[in-house]
Amino acid sequence: MHIMEGYLPVSHALGWAALSIPFVAYGARKIVRTLEEKPETKMLLAASGAYVFVLSALKIPSVTGSCSHPTGTGLSASLFGPSVTAVLGTIVLLFQALLLAHGGLTTLGANVFSMAIAGPFVAYGLYRGLTRAGASMAVAVFFAAMLGDLATYCVTALQLALAFPDPVSGVAGAAVKFLAVFAPTQAPLAVSEGLLTVVVMNLLSRYSADELKALGPVAGKA
């Protein structure tokens, strides 16, 4: 769920960009260090980024009958780890702004925070937490992808609510309003994306063990 170009007041756009920079800078440092040690992972990272971008070209059906694009946060965080996802997600969001006019340059910081940081970190945390608690991989992946997607959507609604508080009920009322406006598409989409991510991860772990192993040095710990 992108915030469109020019939609946020300048102070908010700058504030969200300032919040996102440390996460992206940490991920970028980690990537640069990995590339200096293992230059051969550059192609793998570029391929991973292309894969994340192309994920958003796929239309998945929502359980209400409409169609929408997956965010890919759950899958990306499970495959590449959240800090690498923060960098790849930033490049993907820049590409989406300039190739699809989805999102924008002034709202890049806010979109990076919701889609490349909050969603992936929630998804990754849930995945690790649930697997450690003994949940099966399918259950962990489903909840990680679904709640990661919902976290992205809630953060975006909160960003809009902070920028445009309701004249009567303030930020809380505006948050309810924005959550309600986008809920009919986003909530069912999160369930669909959770199910889709389970199918993909099941197939990958069964048939693509080598590829998942190759991602080890790229994803690292977090």
Next chain:
Amino acid sequence: MRLIDRSAQTSRWRAVPTAEKLALSLSALLVAVLSASLAVKAFILAAMAGLALFGAGVSPSDYLKAFAVPAGFILTGVVAQCLTVSLAGIGLAPPAALALALGFGLTAFASISALLLLALTTPLTRLIEWLERRGLNPHLADIALVMFRMIWLTLDCLESGERALKGRLGHSTYRGILTSHGLLLAALLPRVFSRAGRLETGLAARGYEGRLVFLSTERPSRLFRLAATVTAFAGLFLVGRVA
């Protein structure tokens, strides 16, 4: 997804230096966001659309298609701002809030027109090269450039796989669509990695040492044009403040 890239590659402004197009679009974007004057925002919306259509020769249908998706999102946001929520229920926001919502809507439309002028006239590779010349880490620039080139190949794989699955009735039920998409994405990852592996092997055979060098046909930007653009938009901003 290919529409904006195709326009950028075939635009009459393709050869114009990236820095000049960036100065124009970013100045317009900044003034649209910073100016409080609705007239200035409306002027930027019209001027940027006019430059894209009549200056750069972008086809009107491509322009409208590119504008449609962000316009839909902006209108949904404006509708949400025009409503107010309280314990008494949902109602129309007070007139001052309505005016504010329409103002933000116009700002967003003007900003989108500035962004589209850049996107529809400048290939993304040129922007990445420009960023690298301005200090972006070369490794990250390489990743972005290779990623951009791989996107189209990956997209071809995705689209042909999707057509094949659809042809085999893989999209006939909700469950079928999810399974088909799952199969497709799971099949795509090894293919993308295998392509990356082949590229890596090919580069290694040509003496790859960790840096990719791309040829650039970029013309140097003209300082007076950059200065004139920035000055004109600064003037427009001041006019908006005075009026």
